[in-house]
Amino acid sequence: MTDEATAFVPGHVTGFFSAHPADEPVQAGSRGAGVTLADGVEVTIRRPETPTAATTQHVELDGETVEMPPVERVLDALGVDAWVSAETSLPLGAGFGVSGAMALGTALAANRVFECGRSENELTALAHIAEVQSGTGLGDVVAQARGGVPIRLDPGAPGYGRLDGVPERPTVEYVTFGELSTEDVLSGDTTQLSAAGEDALARLVREPTLTQLMYASRRFAREAGLLTDEVTEAIRAVSDAGGEASMAMLGRTVFALETGLSDAGYDAVSCRTHPAGATLR
Amino acid sequence: MTDEATAFVPGHVTGFFSAHPADEPVQAGSRGAGVTLADGVEVTIRRPETPTAATTQHVELDGETVEMPPVERVLDALGVDAWVSAETSLPLGAGFGVSGAMALGTALAANRVFECGRSENELTALAHIAEVQSGTGLGDVVAQARGGVPIRLDPGAPGYGRLDGVPERPTVEYVTFGELSTEDVLSGDTTQLSAAGEDALARLVREPTLTQLMYASRRFAREAGLLTDEVTEAIRAVSDAGGEASMAMLGRTVFALETGLSDAGYDAVSCRTHPAGATLR
Numbered sequence: 018m019t020d021e022a023t024a025f026v027p028g029h030v031t032g033f034f035s036a037h038p039a040d041e042p043v044q045a046g047s048r049g050a051g052v053t054l055a056d057g058v059e060v061t062i063r064r065p066e067t068p069t070a071a072t073t074q075h076v077e078l079d080g081e082t083v084e085m086p087p088v089e090r091v092l093d094a095l096g097v098d099a100w101v102s103a104e105t106s107l108p109l110g111a112g113f114g115v116s117g118a119m120a121l122g123t124a125l126a127a128n129r130v131f132e133c134g135r136s137e138n139e140l141t142a143l144a145h146i147a148e149v150q151s152g153t154g155l156g157d158v159v160a161q162a163r164g165g166v167p168i169r170l171d172p173g174a175p176g177y178g179r180l181d182g183v184p185e186r187p188t189v190e191y192v193t194f195g196e197l198s199t200e201d202v203l204s205g206d207t208t209q210l211s212a213a214g215e216d217a218l219a220r221l222v223r224e225p226t227l228t229q230l231m232y233a234s235r236r237f238a239r240e241a242g243l244l245t246d247e248v249t250e251a252i253r254a255v256s257d258a259g260g261e262a263s264m265a266m267l268g269r270t271v272f273a274l275e276t277g278l279s280d281a282g283y284d285a286v287s288c289r290t291h292p293a294g295a296t297l298r
Numbered sequence: 299m300t301d302e303a304t305a306f307v308p309g310h311v312t313g314f315f316s317a318h319p320a321d322e323p324v325q326a327g328s329r330g331a332g333v334t335l336a337d338g339v340e341v342t343i344r345r346p347e348t349p350t351a352a353t354t355q356h357v358e359l360d361g362e363t364v365e366m367p368p369v370e371r372v373l374d375a376l377g378v379d380a381w382v383s384a385e386t387s388l389p390l391g392a393g394f395g396v397s398g399a400m401a402l403g404t405a406l407a408a409n410r411v412f413e414c415g416r417s418e419n420e421l422t423a424l425a426h427i428a429e430v431q432s433g434t435g436l437g438d439v440v441a442q443a444r445g446g447v448p449i450r451l452d453p454g455a456p457g458y459g460r461l462d463g464v465p466e467r468p469t470v471e472y473v474t475f476g477e478l479s480t481e482d483v484l485s486g487d488t489t490q491l492s493a494a495g496e497d498a499l500a501r502l503v504r505e506p507t508l509t510q511l512m513y514a515s516r517r518f519a520r521e522a523g524l525l526t527d528e529v530t531e532a533i534r535a536v537s538d539a540g541g542e543a544s545m546a547m548l549g550r551t552v553f554a555l556e557t558g559l560s561d562a563g564y565d566a567v568s569c570r571t572h573p574a575g576a577t578l579r
Contacts, residue, residue, distance in 0.1 A: 125465055136449065136506035137463035164574060168417065181456070182418035184406055186578050225417035293445060293574030297467050 023061045023298040024125035026118035027291035028054035028107045029160045029167075030191070031266040032234030033241075035214030036155060036207040037172035042146040046172030047155035048218050050230055051265075052189055052272070053164050055289040058105040058115055059298075060122025062130050065098055073098035078119070079105065087120035087154075090147035095124070097131045106286075110196035112268025117157030120144035121295045129297060137162070142174035152200045164294040166230065168221060183225050186292055190278040190285035194247045194269040202243070202267050213240035227261075227274060234263035245269050254281040304342040304579040305406035307399035308572035309335035309388045310441045310448075311472065312547040313515030314522075316495030317436060317488040318453035323427040327453030328436035329499050331511055332546075333470055333553070334445050336570040339386040339396055340579075341403025343411050346379055354379035359400070360386065368401035368435075371428035376405070378412045391477035393549025398438030401425035402576045410578060418443070423455035433481045445575040447511065449502060464506050467573055471559040471566035475528045475550040483524070483548050494521035508542070508555060515544035526550050535562035 034049030065073045074092060076085045077100075088101055101123055107113040124140040127133065135143070141162040148154040159178055160167040166183040202210075217233035235252060238244050248264050251271040255262035260277025264270065271278065278285035315330030346354045355373060357366045358381075369382055382404055388394040405421040408414065416424070422443040429435040440459055441448040447464040483491075498514035516533060519525050529545050532552040536543035541558025545551065552559065559566035 128465055134505055134507055135465070136503075137446070137465045139462075139506075140465055165418070165577070175462070176460075179457075181420075184409055184416070184418045184421055184578060222417075224415055225420075226415055292577040296446070296573040297465060 019130055021061060021063045022126040022129040023059055024122040024295060025057055025059055025298055026122045026161050026295040027057040027164060028118065029114035029157045030054065030112060030270070030272050031156060032230055032263050033214050033217040033237035034156055034266055035211035035218070036203060039172070042149040043142055044173045044177050045149045045155070046145065046159070046174070046178055048169050048172055049156055049214055050168045050218065050221055051160060052166050053160060053291045054113070054189065055291045056106055056286070057291065058103050058107065058118035058122055060101065060103045060119055060126055062123060062126035063100040064130060065100055075100045077102040085116065085119055086151040087116050087144070087147040088123045090150055091120050091123045091143055092127060094143045094147065095127050095131065095133050097127055097133070099127055099130065108193040108270070110198070110268065111193040112197065112265030112270045114154065114157035114161060116153040117144065117148050117161055120147045121158050121161055125295060125297055138175035142176070145174040152203060154199060155203065162294045164291050166227070166290060168225065181225070183227060183230055185227050186290045187227055187274050188287060188289055189272050189274060190276060190287045191265065191270055191272040192251065192278055192283050192285045194245070197267045197269050199267045210241040213237045231261040231263055231274060238264040243267070251278070251281070251283060254283070257281070300411055302342060302344045303407040303410040304340055305403040305576060306338055306340055306579055307403045307442050307576040308338040308445060309399065310395035310438045311335065311393060311551070311553050312437060313511055313544050314495050314498040314518035315437055315547055316492035316499065317484060320453070323430040324423055325454045325458050326430045326436070327426065327440070327459055329450050329453055330437055330495055331447070331449045331499065331502055332441060333447050334441060334572045335394070335470065336572045337387055337567070338572065339384050339388065339399035339403055341382065341384045341400055341407055343404060343407035344381040345411060346381055356381045358383040366397065366400055367432040368397050368425070368428040369404045371431055372401050372404045372424055373408060375424045375428065376408050376412065376414050378408055378414070380408055380411065389474040389551070391479070391549065392474040393478065393546030393551045395435065395438035395442060397434040398425065398429050398442055401428045402439050402442055406576060406578055419456035423457070426455040433484060435480060436484065443575045445572050447508070447571060449506065462506070464508060464511055466508050467571045468508055468555050469568060469570055470553050470555060471557060471568045472546065472551055472553040473532065473559055473564050473566045475526070478548045478550050480548045491522040494518045512542040512544055512555060519545040524548070532559070532562070532564060535564070538562065
């Protein structure tokens, strides 16, 4: 028995996606592709020190108390009360999958602390369902459980969705201009967006390379109508400098392969693709 | 374009398994569970320097030229000629999945060097099929593509076999007393062995914990009739010292959680469970 456990969950940037609602959240989700990042979220779970009603659940992110419905749903599904503290260098609300990472890290670490006896697929499914029910994401959790450069062939949690991957582990750079609400985009009409996402996925499945991932992602960003001016400008600047960039879904964020953004004069963060899925420390 | 690429593939120790032959090698394989190891195999692929018939394919392991049918089958399936050089600290023929690692590492690295444009699932399938056709293994490749503590729920390559995992990343120790021929065991009558393996898998699926993995593995080793005297003695010694150990399938090898073997007085190698699947460097 242990009183504390920590999990690491990689960040995840989606390049393109299609939304697939379903009556059962375990089957709902998205198809699409992106990259997982060595920059991620460390989630630590502790047993409540003073088990009184007012303090049994407490969620902190970078030292600030936060409302994080996916995390609360994961704890409820496991039937445990815990203190959750998370740390990340990733920007929030900008398309890096921080809410999915917190849900998945909570599932993994709470399973150890409270000896819940769930398997990795079961914990991934719990976190995926919690994200879908909270409206905060559709595909980050399954990608973050896998690592690498994930291709989400089907929507849904393990047992429903199948994954594949692009067999490369590039360095990427990213720069963020601000937030974009996942809830707002996903609660609107996603018909055009999803048609563009299906087309992008078909392209990448035919040719599972980094070049195709970035090309299909740029095309998707244009067709889905989500580009903002500063994002368009940065993608064009990277392209003019001979690099490959696209927009992170969903955030006012641009990601590029290798040194694409700094070559174009941007002050970007560089990090490796993460080779592994979410894991206990 | 590149003239050289290197992939790392974790070692894999199987604790229990059932054999599932099939007409199509992509569907054949094993169900079972084990641990992947941070000790693994580095596989480097180079374009042949002198493209003459005598030198277009060449396979080396730790500096020695070797015959390695699964590697040759992978290169044939990709339609390329390459020089393959592999390095490992793992014992050979002793249940660590070195042949599977060489096949999978060859697939990943050759895909990059020769720009074959295959996905990770496709490369894993190629390596799995090559192992099955060579009679050198049934389940290592899919486990090595996943990493962690893999549970192989179904036999077969991606698209057929499903995987799950025990959500723990223990340190393990191992000691080897010698080789055991995978080909000899798998070409014999595997009825009793497979019945024991199915029983062990049902136990682990009900309770996906490290304790159950080790318990089910010990039970399997007894029931499958594969124990040798020195293996039995080492497992008992670890147990007497308060630890958890079992036999690596298929080798005269004992693996233990944490410091189990050294606590029992054995001169064992210690290594971490590997969090990631096979990956390009």
